[in-house]
Structure formats: structure tokens, C-alpha cells
Amino acid sequence: MHDLYSIYLAARLAAAGLASCSLLDEPNPATHIPGELYARYIVPTQPHRGWYTNDEDGRAEIGELIHILNDVESELHGLGGPCNDSIEMQFSTDDDALSFWGCDAAEALAPDLKEDDEDDALLYARTNPDWFYYRTAAGDKSAAKSFEFSQLLATFALGGTNEKQGSTALLIRRGPLENAINNEDLKNAKAILADLNYGEFTEPLAIPMEDCLVVSSGLHTFALRTRTGKDAYNQEIDRTLRQQDSFLSWARPISEFRWTPPVDPARFEKLTYDLLSAEPNVRRVRFVGSTNDSDAGRDLIVDMVTPLTKQEIEAGEAQGDKILTPRRILVQCKTKRDPDKSVSKSDVRDIRDTIERHEADGYWLFASSHITAQLVEHLEILGRKTYVDWWTRHEIEAALRRNPRLIDAHRDILRPSQEESTTT
Numbered sequence: 001m002h003d004l005y006s007i008y009l010a011a012r013l014a015a016a017g018l019a020s021c022s023l024l025d026e027p028n029p030a031t032h033i034p035g036e037l038y039a040r041y042i043v044p045t046q047p048h049r050g051w052y053t054n055d056e057d058g059r060a061e062i063g064e065l066i067h068i069l070n071d072v073e074s075e076l077h078g079l080g081g082p083c084n085d086s087i088e089m090q091f092s093t094d095d096d097a098l099s100f101w102g103c104d105a106a107e108a109l110a111p112d113l114k115e116d117d118e119d120d121a122l123l124y125a126r127t128n129p130d131w132f133y134y135r136t137a138a139g140d141k142s143a144a145k146s147f148e149f150s151q152l153l154a155t156f157a158l159g160g161t162n163e164k165q166g167s168t169a170l171l172i173r174r175g176p177l178e179n180a181i182n183n184e185d186l187k188n189a190k191a192i193l194a195d196l197n198y199g200e201f202t203e204p205l206a207i208p209m210e211d212c213l214v215v216s217s218g219l220h221t222f223a224l225r226t227r228t229g230k231d232a233y234n235q236e237i238d239r240t241l242r243q244q245d246s247f248l249s250w251a252r253p254i255s256e257f258r259w260t261p262p263v264d265p266a267r268f269e270k271l272t273y274d275l276l277s278a279e280p281n282v283r284r285v286r287f288v289g290s291t292n293d294s295d296a297g298r299d300l301i302v303d304m305v306t307p308l309t310k311q312e313i314e315a316g317e318a319q320g321d322k323i324l325t326p327r328r329i330l331v332q333c334k335t336k337r338d339p340d341k342s343v344s345k346s347d348v349r350d351i352r353d354t355i356e357r358h359e360a361d362g363y364w365l366f367a368s369s370h371i372t373a374q375l376v377e378h379l380e381i382l383g384r385k386t387y388v389d390w391w392t393r394h395e396i397e398a399a400l401r402r403n404p405r406l407i408d409a410h411r412d413i414l415r416p417s418q419e420e421s422t423t424t
Contacts, residue, residue, distance in 0.1 A: 002037040003135065003142055004149060007223055008157070009072050010042055011207045011214055015159030017175025018064055019044035020229055022210040025139065045210045046230055047176040075156055079129035079148050090127035098125040098132055101145060105134035108195040109141045109222075140225040143196060153216045154205055166240040171233060172208060179208035180232040189215040189222050196220045238280070241405065248404040256417040257397045262337040263368045263413055269299055269333045271410045272366045275396065276331070278403045281305045283326075300331040302364065311384060327361035327387055330354060335368040343367040345375045351382055362387030368413075369393055 010021040022045045028038040043050050044065070052058040092098065102123040110121070120137035131146035162173040169180040186206060193204055197218040204217035210229035215222045269287070276285045284303040305324050308317060312325070334343045343365075351363050363386070365371070365379070370392050382388045391399070397414075400407055407416070 002040050003223070004131070004133070004144055004146075004221075005076060006040045006042055007212070007214055007221075008076065008149070008152060009069070010209050010212070011153060011157040012068055012072050013044065013065070014174065014177065014179075014207055014209055015157040016064070016068055017159060017177055018061070018068060020046035020177045020179055020208075020210045022229070023212050023225075043210075046178070071156075075152055079146075079152070092125045092127075093123065095125050098123065101132050102134055104196060105132075105143050108192045109134065109143055110136045142223045143192070144221045145196070145219050146221070147219050150216045150219060150221055153207070153214070153221065157207055158205060166236040167243045168239060169232065169236040171236055178230055178233040179210075179228050180236045181206060181208050181213060181228055182226065182232070185213055185224060185226055185228075186215070189213065189224060190217075192222050193217040193220055196222075241278075241403075242280075245403050245405055249401060252404065254401050254404065254407075254416045254418065257400070257414045258417045259339055259368070259393070259414045260412065261339045263335045263339070265333065265335050267410070267413055268335050268366075268368050271396070271406075271413055272331065272333050273300060274406050274409065275391075275399045275403070276300070276302055278399070278406065279304070299333045301358075301360075302329040302331055303327075304329060306387065309383075309387060328359075329362045329364050329387065329389075330358055330360045331364045331366060333366045333368075339369055342370040342372045343375060344372045345378050348375065351379075351388075352386075355386060362389070364388075365390040366396070367392045368396075 006023060010019075010023065013019040013021060022043045024041040024043060025037055026039040026041070030038075052062050105123070106121065122133065122135040122142075125132050129146070129148070131144050131149060133142070133144050135142040159174055164171045166180070168184075169182045170186065172179045172181065189206070190204060193215060197220055200218060202217050204215045207214045207216075208228035211225060211227060213224045213226055213228050215224075273285055273287065276282050282302055282304045286301045288299060288301060303326065305326050307323055308325055317325075332348060334347055336343065348365060355361075355363055363382070367390065371379075371390060376390075379388050379390055400414075
């Protein structure tokens with residue numbers, strides 16, 4: 001009952017576009033059965049990571065949540081339970097029809113289940129409310145046979161969605177909520193429901209939450225604990241964009257770029273921001289003030305993951321198999337009005353002091369032209385003590401070839417040379 005009732009509440013909140021919930025299970029301390037639930041916490045992870053502001057908007061959202069809770073209570077009472085005292089509530093684990101269905105459920109949900117683990121799976125029948133229920137020993141999959149429960153989901157949890165197929169998952173937006181359903185997970189869920197419904201299969205209702213996918217069809221509802229929340233959505237976006245970039249790079253290879261002088265500093269910062277955001281090892285990029293503000297030697301702050309440097313490994317910072325480390329990097333963007341003039345050491349002063357002042361782990365220079373040999377030598381010396389990198393026009397163009405979708409947004413700075421030859 002903990003499983004189905006909590007799933008229904010979370011599904012209702014998701015369908016209404018109010019919250020994408022994480023389900024936190026508390027095992028039953030009075031039983032040896034791994035899958036047995038004592039309680040479940042429903043955490044509204046999206047859209048505010050469980051926090052609501054104490055203002056008019058926040059109180060309005062909380063009011064909507066309470067309204068849904070009230071509706072859910074009335075809807076679940078329709079299934080039966082203590083409020084329906086005309087029918088006795090019964091719980092059974094020993095029933096011929098249940099045993100027959102339980103064999104089918106075990107075969108569908110856990111075909112590789114070992115005999116030693118069979119006793120750890122949950123299988124029972126309820127009367128008032130009426131359903132058969134099966135939950136794997138691992139607790140990651142569950143199924144219920146209940147026409148009334150399936151109808152509840154189909155009636156009240158069918159909200160409006162904005163869907164788009166990604167490369168490996170279905171992307172779903174419901175108001176401010178962003179979720180993703182892995183294609184293989186959905187395919188397997190449909191196959192399980194087809195088996196449980198003995199081939200009488202209708203197109204299912206699929207409801208992603210933050211860490212659970214609920215799929216319902218016919219008499220059955222299936223739940224799979226899997227990543228279907230904001231993180232899965234963002235990863236699928238990145239994966240699909242990389243796939244598109246790979247195709248564009250193949251279909252329209254770019255050999256050269258032509259830059260349009262003078263390069264606007266603010267627009268160059270935006271180009272740098274977009275290029276950094278597209279790098280797979282970058283977790284977050286943030287601007288520091290506006291272009292004309294005093295930024296104390298920094299234009300952007302980047303949280304990223306990089307391999308340990310040779311000096312860090314020699315200093316004994318590598319622990320076990322650890323070869324990657326998170327870093328907070330200060331990024332400076334330098335432009336020249338004359339595109340043939342290089343950025344020099346005098347243009348980037350006090351790098352070491354800037355890194356220490358902001359308690360950063362490294363420094364990254366982006367130059368719209370080239371940099372002098374003296375500056376390269378200076379950066380290499382600094383790199384012996386801390387993480388240092390630099391991108392000139394050459395590296396920037398290479399990154400745009402890897403991410404050609406970014407070119408259209410920055411044609412005021414540079415564009416493929418092929419376009420000019422085509423137009424002339």
C-alpha cells in the first residue's frame with residue numbers, strides 16, 4: 001500500500017506540473033524481507049529542490065500542492081480502505097489466483113531471479129482496496145494488478161506534456177518540470193505490461209518522476225526505479241546535441257573561419273561562455289558581472305573536472321585509481337581591435353595573485369587572436385604550480401568545428417570562409 005499510494009500521489013503532482021518527486025524508502029525494521037517498506041518520503045525535487053519561498057508565489061504553489069493532496073485523498077478513498085466499512089479489509093499471501101499471477105509477475109519482472117531469492121520478493125493480495133501486488137527482492141521493480149488503480153492513473157494523472165525524442169530518451173516538459181524516459185526502459189516496461197496483460201495491450205500511460213518511471217496499461221501498473229529526473233533530462237540534451245554536432249561536422253566540414261574585426265569584448269565573452277558550456281568535462285559556467293564592470297581579473301568562473309597534472313601526481317595527490325579532480329577555474333577573455341596583434345604578458349597581469357585572491361584552482365585564458373611567445377612561457381611556468389590553460393583563435397575554431405550548432409549565434413564575430421566564397 002505504501003508503494004502504490006505514494007506512486008499515485010507523486011504521479012498526480014507530476015501530471016499537474018507542480019512537482020517531480022524523489023521517492024525515499026524506509027525499510028521495515030521488523031522483517032527480514034529486503035523489499036518490505038515501512039515508510040516512504042515523497043520529496044518534491046523539481047522545480048525548487050524541495051524549497052518554497054515565503055512570498056506570494058511560494059505560498060500559491062504550496063496552496064496548489066495542498067489542493068492536490070486533498071484531491072488525492074478523496075480519489076484513493078474511492079479504491080476502498082478503512083473508509084469503506086461495508087467491505088472487510090483483507091490481506092493474503094496464500095491464494096491460488098495470486099500464486100498463478102505471481103509466477104507470471106516474477107517471470108516478467110525478474111526472469112533471472114534465483115530460487116534462493118524468491119522468498120525475498122513480495123507477493124500479496126488485498127481486498128478493499130482490491131489488487132494483486134508483486135515487488136522484486138531488490139525493490140527496483142514492482143507491479144500491481146488493479147483495474148481501479150489503472151483507471152485512477154488514466155483519469156487523473158494524464159496531464160499535458162511537451163515531448164521531444166532525443167537520441168536515447170524521450171524528453172518531457174510539464175510546466176517547469178523537465179524529465180526524461182530512457183528508450184530501453186520504456187521498451188522493457190511495455191514488454192512487461194504486454195506479458196502481464198496476456199497480449200491484450202493498449203498504448204500505456206508513462207509518467208516519469210525524479211527517480212521512478214510509472215507505466216500503466218490495461219489491468220496493470222508497473223513501476224521501475226530509474227533516473228528519469230532533471231539530471232537525466234540534461235544528460236540527454238547534451239548527448240543529443242553532441243550527436244547533432246557530430247553529424248553537422250561530417251555533413252558540412254569547416255576548414256577555415258573568417259573573423260570580423262573589431263571583436264566586441266561582450267560578444268567574445270558570450271562565445272567563450274557557450275564554448276565552455278559545450279565542453280563535456282565542464283559542470284557549470286558563470287559570468288562575473290558585466291563586461292564593463294571591475295571583475296578583478298576574472299570574466300567567468302568555471303567548475304570542471306580535469307585529469308591530475310604531472311606535478312600533482314608526483315606530489316602524491318593521486319589516491320588509488322583517482323585520476324580526475326574537480327576544479328574551480330578563473331577565466332579571462334582578451335580581445336584585440338587589431339586581429340593581427342597578439343595578446344601579450346602585459347595584458348594579463350598578476351595571474352598568480354588573482355588565483356589566490358579568489359581561492360581558485362587554476363586559470364584559463366581565452367584570446368580572440370594569438371598570444372606572444374613571452375606570454376606562453378609565462379603561462380607554462382605558472383602551470384608548474386597550478387592548473388593553467390589557454391585557448392587562442394586556433395583552439396576556439398577547433399571547438400566550433402566540434403560544436404557547429406554554436407556558429408549561428410556568433411556570426412557577428414566569425415563565420416565559415418566557405419560561406420563567403422559561396423555568396424561571391
